[in-house]
Amino acid sequence: MSAITAAGRLDGRRLATRSAGRVLLWGWLLLTMVPLVFMLATSLKPSGIAKELPPRWLFHPTLEHYRSVLTGGSGTSVGFDRLLFNSFAVTLGATLLTVGLAVPAAYALSMRTFGARKALSSWILSTYMFPPIVAVIPVFVYAGKLGLVDRYPVLIVPYAAFNLPIAVWILRSSILQIPYEIQESAMVDGASRWQVLRRIILPLLVPAIATVAILSAILSWNEFLFALSLTRSAAKTSPVGIQEFTGMYGTDWGKLTAASSVIVAPILVMTVILRRRIVSGLTFGAVK
């Protein structure tokens, strides 16, 4: 039958396309790993050989940079362990707050009976357009005057505000992918909006929530400008601390790359954890 032969031909072509896709994917990954390999390698090289050309691939790795960074013996004012802890606390808080605020908001913005939804969606997106460099100026002035400096909430709330537009828009689009009939029939059944949200929407939203969590976490973890302005030493985060390894007169590459590797590691762990949640969320017709 023509359908069978067509299917056979298609499967062959599909296989070819899929292989091409994988080749492209892994090609991209290998290429993009180069700077990271540089970072890791430099962090393990003794200072003297870091700038050698051709780059030395066989060397005695040393942990001196990591030790120096983590024990704060490198002239930085706040120990790196403290900086990491602060970053962790702030990022966790900001991510939870973002998700906690964005999910209900995204649901609200998907409700067909909510007249203001288009206007509000646009307004939320417009808050994202504010250049942070200028937005930080009133923060300089007033945060200090109100004593709102150097505490975790002082970073958590602004970070949530920065991440909300991204979170709300991604979640909203995901919610809109869910056919409305399901919500309708549940509500006809007597379910309230809250119950619809909890029992129907939320489970289906898990992959999108995990995606939003990863994005929020990474963006909060690496935020520098507000962290610099709003912290002194108690709540100082790692992007601010890592600046101390750079300077006008030269960069301590060993310590800088060691510190960066240390900073990236928690994100790596978090991504692995969250990825498995995305995986275990939904499979589409895996076995029919």
Added chain:
Amino acid sequence: MTRGMTMTSTQRGGVAVRDLEPRAAATAAARRAPGRARRRRVSGGATPWVLMSPALAVLLLMTVAPAAYLIWASLRSGTLLNPASSFVGLHNYREVLTDPNVLHSLLITAAFVVVAVSVELVLGLLIAVPLASQSRSNNLAATLMLLPFAVTPAVSAMIFKELLNPNYGWVDHYMGVLGLPSQVEWLSNPGTAWVALVGLDVWQWTPFVALILMAGLQSLPHEPLEAAAIDGASTWQSFRHVTLPMLAPFLAIAVTLRTIQAVKTFDAFKIRTGGGPGDSTEIINLGVYRIALQSFRIGAASALAMVLLILLSLLVPVLLRAVGRNANPEEI
């Protein structure tokens, strides 16, 4: 036995009905029960506002207050340490809009944004498609893919600068080994400087685009693709006519968010070129930074920020419509 749920989906103009196994009984029951069907009109009213209020509160706090301050500041000639100086009306706006450097910067920024975002969109899509299907190797791949996005931006910029150094950078060295011209002074010529800067941006932000598109691809229903395959469509055809239109809302978000972010690019350019050579890479934020956080002339800085804001708010709706044009208007 399937893990999770099996879903069938409603196609546009399609036939299958998406239902959840646990809910199927309820749905069927609802359909059968006479008289109950249209009784409760789904209420709008206060509920959506209640749901939105926490998010709104945070956003209002963090945007309305600073925005008000900045509008006030843009109409005065103040500096950070002396903000309440004389009212000067639209003088700052006039200064900003007649400054040839500002106009030049805006053009350069526009060019950068267009090129970078386009490349990231295409690459992001090409990566997201193979990555969207679940497999153990994909878990590793997805984690690796995200790493460039996870590195602190300032450090990435410094690493790239070091790699491209003509005297002891890896890139020029290995290019020489491969027989390509080595000793390229990447950041000393406008053309190569642009390649270097766009390259860093693509390296860093493609994962962001890919992640959003993956989320989109994973929420797409399976049936339309299968139906298209049965109908005899090739991979490319089913991708172009079935997958892409359904992905349109996510493409639109990715492009819009990425565009807004790209306009805010700063670190990479400051660390690597400072706007040079000459002023060929002088993106707008470099000037904003100088005025706002080095000269601390907040009047002029606020005016410039307002101008940027207005330009963006005119551009973004156009973008959303253009990219999401195949999507259900409800979804944009």
Added chain:
Amino acid sequence: MAPHLGSLRRLVKPLGGLGAAALVMTAVACTPGTDESGSGGVGEAAAKPVRLRMLYATAEADATAVQSLKPAFKQRFGFDLEIDTQPYDALQQKVFSEFASNSSYYDIVIVDTPWAPALASQLEPLSTYVDNAALNDVAKADIADFVPKVFYDTAVYDAKHPAKHFPDSSAAPQTSAITGKGFEIYGLPIQANALVMAYRKDMFGNAGEKAGYQQATGKPLTVPKTWDDFTSVAQYFTRPEKKLYGTTVMAGVGDWATDDFKSLLAGWGGDGHLIGDDQSITFDSPEGVAALQYYQDLINKHKVVPPGSTSASWDEAASLFDSGTTAMTANYHTLKLDSKVKGEIGYAPVPTGKAQGPHFGTWMLSLNKNSKNKAWAYRAMTWLTAAEQQVAMTKLQLHPTRTSVYQRITTGSASDPATRNFYQVLGESLAVGVGRARLTNYTEVSNAIAKAVNKAASGRTSPKQALDEAAAEVTRLLKDAGYKVPGS
């Protein structure tokens, strides 16, 4: 139970647990930034504070050296000095944001010279402190001992006319003379940087090189004293096939390019400040064009600089010299050759032309007007900048600011010859150095000039054209900042 809810729970539970823990930790662990509850702190009899806080730079002002004094400080004063450090740009933002919010958190703040005109109103004037013997009981301010040019350029301003320089910059500083002319003292200098030339002593002393140079030019090989000699020596040492070049330049777009240019401009007899005290544009002059032409020729005609010089800054210049890629360099601090480069570094003043005026800039410690411990903060400042402490800190490469310290470390046999060499040259250079114009928007002006220098350096424009464009832009920038530019 539906598996999908289970997966949701699996997502939420660990996050929720961590979240609860984080909230608890937040409530318990973070300390609010309480202000010092000193007793007002201005009078000499003020009680000792619990601690003093200082905001400092990092490598630019040799933070390591200052931090090494902390134990001695504790011993002398009985309380701690807490030092927070940040590199330049971040430091500037932090300093300004602290002052913008009238914060009293930091008692002592480090100030770089270009920031001072904008900050003058926030810094405590020190002339009464200097004259008050009771406040100088721990260490004497002894301002007459500071290198005069450094002191006047860095610490002396007229708050009503911040753009003016003190007229007589060679007299030993004296409070009455300063206040008599309407100026005030706003800080005590702690780290003085000046443009200093470094060269490979081993290469210059090598017999083969000496013979070669004599043969090639008919003159003996010496460390160049004039810019013409400099070109000749640089050309001799430029051997691209051996990856060796004559010298470095910092022609990337940034403050460093402006500093390169102003040093050359002063060498050609022009005004190294670039802008006059009355905001007249003095760099767009025949001397400016000649100086920039020389710079352009070094890079494009004689080609004595390594690749990448037109995007280089301090960092690259130092790396290039340290890795043995150039025979000479000019920078603002001591250098250290990489381990695989077998050589020796010598220092010498930057070559001269008709005149000389190497760029210099100094960091000073200033007293926060909002501080609650002014008396003790002042005592800390005098102690940190005292001759004894400066001598101790030179072991960690601090650049002293006192004449007596320079005399001590350059004549004593205690320090090694290499260090002595550097400090001798630094001291000489400081005596003839030229600082910056005092503008509130100096960074923007400097950027406009740096762009011009970069354009000319890359050979894309002629020096005259580049400087003319820069002059037009700078005129506009000055007007935007509220200055009146004469002749425009």
